[in-house]
Amino acid sequence: MPEPIIIIKELTRKFGDFTAVNHISFEVEAGEIFGFLGANGAGKTTAIRMLCGLLKPSSGSGMVAGADILKNPNLVKSRIGYMSQRFSLYEDLSVMENIRLYGGIYGLKKALVKKRAAQLIEKTGLNGLEKRLVGDLPLGWRQKLALSTALIHRPQVVFLDEPTGGVDPITRKQFWEMIYETAAGGTTVFVTTHYMDEAEYCDRVCIMTEGMIRALDKPDILKKKYDAGNMDEVFLKLAR
Amino acid sequence: MKSANRFFSFVKKELLHILRDKRTLLILFGIPIAQVVLFGFAITNDLNNAPISILDRAHDQGSREITERLLSSGYFTLLDNLDHPPDIEAAFRKGKAKLIIEYGPDFYQQLMKGRGLNLFLAADASDPNMANLLVNYASAIINKYILEKLPAMANQRRIQPEVKMYFNPSMKSVFMFVPGVMSVILMLVSAMMTSISIAREKEQGTMEVLMVSPVKPVQIILAKVFPYLLLSLVNAASIVALAYFVFGMPVQGSLFLLGLEVMLFILTSLGLGILISTLVSTQQTAMMISLIALMLPTIILSGFIFPIENMPRLLQILTYIIPARWFLVIIKDIMLKGVGIAFFWKETLILAAMCLLLLGISIKKLKVRLE
Missing domain, CATH: 3.40.1710.10 (abc type-2 transporter like domain)
Known part of the structure; x- marks a missing residue:
């Protein structure tokens, strides 16, 4: 059994008197789709920010993609991908310019950027639209492009922070297909979401309330355990 | 190599942003020329017919x-x-x-x-x-x-003084306006445009993505201000050229020294711009703060339009913290009097101190925000 890709132990973050994340511990296996659920203010964002090396934990420890989030946040950053709920591409740059920029940011050589850009365009079906400004693309395509761009440096883990917020159901479904492909390719997907039906697509889900982990398991097991028909009911029972 | 590559990807992106935005282009290149021409021809204190x-x-x-x-x-x-x-x-x-x-x-x-x-x-x-x-x-x-x-x-009777106007014998007001316009434009381009462009990234959420990348915050900011440094230099050069060729304003002193002093003032303005951008989160606030806290004092309190000697004592003290006040003295000394650094080392030193202080504070603030 290989080493888990994310190992979090007793991770805590305080803002003054307020404890946003309260001694959480979990592990994520390589290649897993890991759902991170919780109401607004449950501490999801704070937890993700710590995992990405953006925020220093008050206490506890964590390893992400083999790098220590306390001692070496910059190494963490270079090994992960990130896509936020707010659109993360530049709308006034073209498809190709965006890809090149992110390739450059992650320090890829020009030839490599070129090769991967071609693969990426092929995979997302954006052929012929390389020079189109991203702002002119339909939202669904932008979202796909954003995810592919977040993967341009072939990270071991990709963090998706509510990637499907405000997107229509069909695009959401297509987006999840891309997530499956990504995970099948060996990249671990760490995803937060508001939509409980999406939780069903995850290999395992973790539900947070008030800065603590209330449940963490496969969706089927959680449903059985809480005697619920779907994840929505599970969530409501826990959040109450 | 890796970081140089990163840096240039960023600079290229920033240049593309500027070139794609017609409004920005207009502010960058239209306003400086319009202002010099306006001040040179229309708004004049010279007596004529x-x-x-x-x-x-x-x-x-x-x-x-x-x-x-x-x-x-x-x-x-x-x-x-x-x-x-x-x-x-x-x-x-x-x-x-x-x-x-x-x-x-x-x-x-x-x-x-x-x-x-x-x-x-x-x-x-x-x-x-x-x-x-x-x-x-x-x-x-x-x-x-x-x-x-x-x-x-x-x-x-009393002795009639014979008056001779030195450095600007025909008392052309354009000689007075050029240094003033230059400081306003540089402040506008360097401070306002950078603070707006950083605020825009925050507003659109792209800043977050940059922060998650392995690029250090200081690198992000440096790459962001670099194109504006270049543009400001181009602007300064075109203002001096316009003044020289169209209005016959001389550059008596060293052009090289002028360039260095302009650079110092630009860096100070960039420091102000970054500082503003760390304080605000929307483009609108960035613009308002730049206009009210930077542009107005630069116009009113720098000695550009109103002589500092005629101000009430309190305002005079206030002018000490306006970078443009010192910059104006330096520019006039170089362009009109043709003297060297020996005559304005004090102003240069003050400007340099302001520059270091502002850049230091803004870079520190950037780090704190990330903790």
């Missing part, structure tokens, strides 16, 4: 000769000859004449007998600066005439 009315009750050699001199000076044109004592207030209200000159009866005779000057000048002071200027110019011409006629007067 000011309309005057004359009431000549003497009709003698003296009154004729003085009138002739006034009109041939190029500063004044004759609006009308009055034949009875005018209702001065009414004349000014009509708003045509700027200055009224009245020669008393027997003007020349009284003058030659040394009984004093039977002459009356009235100026429309609804524009006080203009009124002062008119009276000074007219008095100078009249005094010169009297001294020619009565050389003894100079010894009898």
Whole structure:
């Protein structure tokens, strides 16, 4: 059994008197789709920010993609991908310019950027639209492009922070297909979401309330355990 | 190699942002040229063909000769000859004449007998600066005439000073405006544009993505300000070129030194811009703060339009913290006086200290925000 890709132990973050994340511990296996659920203010964002090396934990420890989030946040950053709920591409740059920029940011050589850009365009079906400004693309395509761009440096883990917020159901479904492909390719997907039906697509889900982990398991097991028909009911029972 | 690559990807992206945004382009290149031309041609303090009315009750050699001199000076044109004592207030209200000159009866005779000057000048002071200027110019011409006629007067009465205007002999106001416009433009481009562009990334959420990348915050900011540094230099160069070729403003001192001082001022402004961007989260606030906290003081308190010596003490103290105040002194020293660093090392030092302080604070603030 290989080493888990994310190992979090007793991770805590305080803002003054307020404890946003309260001694959480979990592990994520390589290649897993890991759902991170919780109401607004449950501490999801704070937890993700710590995992990405953006925020220093008050206490506890964590390893992400083999790098220590306390001692070496910059190494963490270079090994992960990130896509936020707010659109993360530049709308006034073209498809190709965006890809090149992110390739450059992650320090890829020009030839490599070129090769991967071609693969990426092929995979997302954006052929012929390389020079189109991203702002002119339909939202669904932008979202796909954003995810592919977040993967341009072939990270071991990709963090998706509510990637499907405000997107229509069909695009959401297509987006999840891309997530499956990504995970099948060996990249671990760490995803937060508001939509409980999406939780069903995850290999395992973790539900947070008030800065603590209330449940963490496969969706089927959680449903059985809480005697619920779907994840929505599970969530409501826990959040109450 | 890796980080140089990163840096250039960023700079390229930033240049693309600027080139794609018509509004930004207009602010960057339209405003500087418009301002210099406007200040050079339209908004001028120079006296040029000011309309005057004359009431000549003497009709003698003296009154004729003085009138002739006034009109041939190029500063004044004759609006009308009055034949009875005018209702001065009414004349000014009509708003045509700027200055009224009245020669008393027997003007020349009284003058030659040394009984004093039977002459009356009235100026429309609804524009006080203009009124002062008119009276000074007219008095100078009249005094010169009297001294020619009565050389003894100079010894009898107080000594008439002979005035010579150094560094700007023809008193062209464009010489005054160019350094001022330059500091306003550089402040606009460097501080306002950078603070807006950083705020835009925050607003659109792209800043978050940059922060998650392995690029260090300091690198992000440096790459962000670098294109604006270049653009500001281009702007400064085009303003100086415009001043030189169109308005004949000289660059007496070292062009190289001028470039270095301009660079120092730009860096100071960039520091201010970054500082503002760390304080705000929307483009609008960034713009408002830049306009109110930077542009207005740069225009009003730098000595660009209002002389600092004439300000109340409190405001004078306030001008010490305005970078443009020191920059103006330096620019004028280099361009007009042609002196070297020995004459403005103090101003340079103050500017350098401000620059270091601002850059230091803003970079520190950036780090703190990320913790």
